[in-house]
Amino acid sequence: MKKRILCLLLACVLTLMVIGPVFAEGKTIVYWSMWSASEPQAIAIAEAVKAYEAASGNTVDLQFKGRTGMREGLQPALDAGTVIDLFDEDIDRVNVAWGNYLLDLEDLAKATxxxxxxxSGLIAxxxxxxxxxxxxxxxxxxVYTMFYNQEIFAEAGIESVPTTWEEFLAACEKIKAAGYIPFTTDDAYVMTNFGYHLARYGGQDLVIxxxxNGNWAETPEVLKVAQDYEDLYNKGYLSSTFGTAAWPTNQNGEFALxxxxxxxxxxxxxNEVRGITGPDxxxxxFAYPTVPGGTDGLDAGNFGGQVYGINKNTEVAEEAFEIIRTVTKGEYDLKLSVESVGIPADTTNTEWPAALAAVKEVMANLAVRYEWSAGSENNPNMTPIIKENFQKLCTGNLTAQGFVDAMEAASN
Amino acid sequence: MKRNKTMIIVFLTPALVLFCAIFVYPILRTIVMSLFKVENITSGIAQWQYVGFQNYKSLATTSLFKTSLLNLLRIWAIGGMVVMSLGLLFAVILNSGIRFKNFFRAVIYMPNIISAVALATMWIQFVYNPRFGLLTSTFKLLGMDSLAAINWTDTTHKFWALLFAYCFGMVGYHMLIFSSGIEKIPQELFEASTIDGASKVQQFRLITFPLLRSVLKTNITMWSITSVAFFVWSQLFSMVTADTQTITPMVYMYLQVFGAGNVISERNAGLGAAVGVFLGLCVVIVFVLTNRLIKNEDLEF
Known part of the structure; x- marks a missing residue:
């Protein structure tokens, strides 16, 4: 008897599973996200998606794939015909690497x-x-910018943020005199120091x-960059592990502490270090300082964001765009900003997290967009070699001329 | 016994079909792909652009790939010697009748059951941390200031820091294989040699080691395969951007197939396939050489 009841129940469940979707109301939108489920961004997005589902009656199949999962898996999945209506990732990767899969959003943006x-700068x-x-x-x-500890600046008697290299050196001297190390970075980001500095001298095109093309010795600005960082090292303005500590050792250690x-x-x-720094x-x-005789000013910098893309083959474009609007406008954009200590995308959300208040001014002044690390990582066959030699330069294991010679030799 | 050919075919066919689909086809496709420029790993064959041996020529002239090969060679040779020596030593000690054998074996094997991500994080953030790492703190405590000042992840020390951490985790795995080989050797051989007056060192040199040749071959082959696939540790020691000290051919292949981490770089799955073919050949050569150089023992036990 028991067996019969069990069989009957099983048959009912299977029948419901098969015919259920036929009678289900609303549409299903498949959304692949670059975040990991435990990240604050993911938590805020999941809440926004729930709100969208409640308001629309549609179902969102939200899958958090993580950065590597997206980088490795999205394009093969799209090629294999997997239904993915909406996805997010870095602005350059979505538009350049996956540009062929994207739906043009001009009409949807206009309609709403x-x-x-x-x-406007980001949309541009x-x-x-x-x-x-x-x-x-x-x-x-x-926005990529120079972060600083205001308490140390105040203690060192620095009244205004440096805008030129000369002022930067003066600030470093005061910080050092106050008993602090002026400047640090980790191995993951040391290339941006090189790229930004060279771009300040000759612009991003020169960096690229x-x-x-390997014009290291032929480009006098390279030697100037090397000399400036050699000078920082010689004057004791750089951390002894500048650029050589394995990320996130220095950001979590000497900077956050x-x-x-x-x-x-x-x-x-x-956001990354808030568990260490605490709320106080x-x-x-401030924007990376200008250099003497350089071409680029404080209005040039790397800025961007994560972006949403809609699959050009989707059958639920309007619904997917509505999800984008839910996440990037109003209540949930603000929630995303607060939860992740991030910049709001909606201009009506004028209240930025306190930790980013100073970034607002930097961002407002930006007019020229650098690529990541001002293009200094654009040749992956050279990036590790540039990184190694720049690390050596910044830790006193290579002179400025030695850096140029090493790079010239490596590029031949 | 009469053979039923139909039954043989019926039972073998599914396995053969699966073997061809899962192993033979991908191998052949990779070899063919290495002769083409392929933007995306899932691009259709119609989108492949034939370049002949250009991918191989490109690898031969790229200094970063050569650096990655040198790193792999160092991991395989130096790391291999360390891991095999320590693994064998621990296996011999554990089988010499010491007390708490199971406890020590479990302790030495433990790193293998911990995720590589957790292990690498522990090494980078706890052991090698220049501010409050185990090494820095210990050397400071001992008054060895010059050693305490070393930054273990700088360009001079990073490779060795990585290799040490990796070997730490691998010793237990190879120890276990050696240990199972030693356990198979009949105890009477050791008892007889003890009666004949052989010391422990002589027993190891004249009995244990010669009878472990086939196990050693297995270990070398396993080590070669895992070394060639060296990837996760390298990625964890150089997050975001690759590093000359930690890059390996697998990381180079990944960069070519999926692009660099932060920038949108040109991708060529064909070049990645060429790296794969080259690495496959390396493993085959090591396997053949190992079989030639280490003869199987004639003894039966």
């Missing part, structure tokens, strides 16, 4: 007047990387030309 409350950047049309919607904006005053990094830094850390930020 999306741009009225979006950051999204159009630029997509070749002039809007194929992605930015959220979680970031040097790293891709208050031994070092400055760290060049993206606006995600306060006094965050400051």
């Amino acid at each position: 007047d999306y741009e009225a409350t979006a950051i 950047a999204a159009r630029e990387v997509a070749g002039g049309t809007l194929k992605s919607i930015p959220y979680q904006p970031f 030309d040097v790293v891709t 208050g031994d070092v005053a400055m760290y060049l990094n993206g606006s995600w830094l306060p 850390f006094q965050w400051g930020a």
Whole structure:
């Protein structure tokens, strides 16, 4: 008897499973996200998606794949015909590497007047990387900037943030005199120091030309960069593990714990170290200083964000765009900003997290967009070699001329 | 016994089909792919662009790939010697009748059941940390300031820091294989040699080691395969951007197939396939050489 009842129940369950979707209301949107499920961004996005489901009656199949999962898995999955309606990742990767899979969003954006409350610089950047049309919607904006510890600056008697290299050196001297280490970074980000500095001298195109064509000795600005960082080392302004500590050793250690005053990094830094700094850390930020005779000013820098892309083969484009609007506008954009200590994408959310207050001014002044590390990592066959020699330069194991010679030799 | 050919075919066919689909086809496809420029690993064959041996020529002239090969060679040779020596030593000690054998064996094997991510994080953030790492703190406590000041992850020390951490985790695995080989050797051989007056060292040199030749071959082959696939530890010691001290051919292959971490770089799955073919050949050569150089013992026991 028991067996019969069990068989009957099993048959009912199977029947429901088979015919259930036929009678289910609403549509299903498949969304692959670059975040890991435990990250604050993922938690906020999951809440926004739930709100969308409740309001629309549709179902969202939200899958957090993580960065590596997206990088390795999205394109093969799309090629294999897997249904993925909506996905997010870095602005350059979505538009350049996966550009062929994207739906043009101009009409959807116009229909909902999306741009009225979006950051115009970011939308322009999204159009630029997509070749002039809007194929992605930015959220979680970031800006790469020089972060500093305001308490150390105050203690050292620095009244205004440095804008030129001369002022930067003067600030470093004061910080050192106050008993702190002026400047640090980790191995993961040391290339951005090189890229930014060279770009300040000759612009991003010069950086890309040097790293891709190997014009190290032929480009006098390279020697100037090396001399400036050699000078920083010789004067004792750099951490003894500048650029050589395995990430996140120095950002979590000497910077977050208050031994070092400055760290060049993206606006995600306060979120990454908030468990160490606590809420009382006094965050400051300024644009990477200009250099004598350089071409680029404080209005040039790396900024961007994560972006949303919609599969061009989707059958639920409007629904997917509505999810984008839910996440990137109003309540949930603010929640995302608060939870992840990030910059809001909606311009009506004027209240930024306190740790990023100083970043607001840096971002407002940006007009020229650098690629990641100002293009200094654009030749992957050379990046590890540049990194090694720059690390040696910054730790006193190579002179400025030695750096240029080593790079020239490596590029031949 | 009469053979039923039909039954043989019926039972063998599924296995053969699966073997061809899962092993033979991917190998052949990879070899063919290595002669093409392929932007994406899942691009259709119609999108492949024939380049002949250009991918191999490109590898031969790229200094970063050569650096990665040198790193692999150092991991295989130096790490191999350390791991095999320690694994064998521990296996011999554990089988010499010491007390708490199972406890010590479990302790030495333990790193193998911990995730490589957790292990590498422990080494980088706890042992090698320049501010409050185990090494720095210990050397400071002992008054050895010059050693305490070493940054174990800088360009001079990073490779050795990585290799040490990796070997630490691998010793237990190979110890276990050696140990199982030693346990198979009949106890009477040791008893007879003890009566004849052989010391422990002589027993190891004249009985244990010669009878472990086939186990040693297995261990060398296993070590070669895991070394060639060296990837996760390298990635964990150089997060975000690759590093000359930690890059291996597998990392180089990954960069070519999936692009660099932060920037959108040109991808070529064909070049990645060429790396794969080259590494496959390396393993085959090591396997053949090992079989030639280490003869199987004629003894039966």
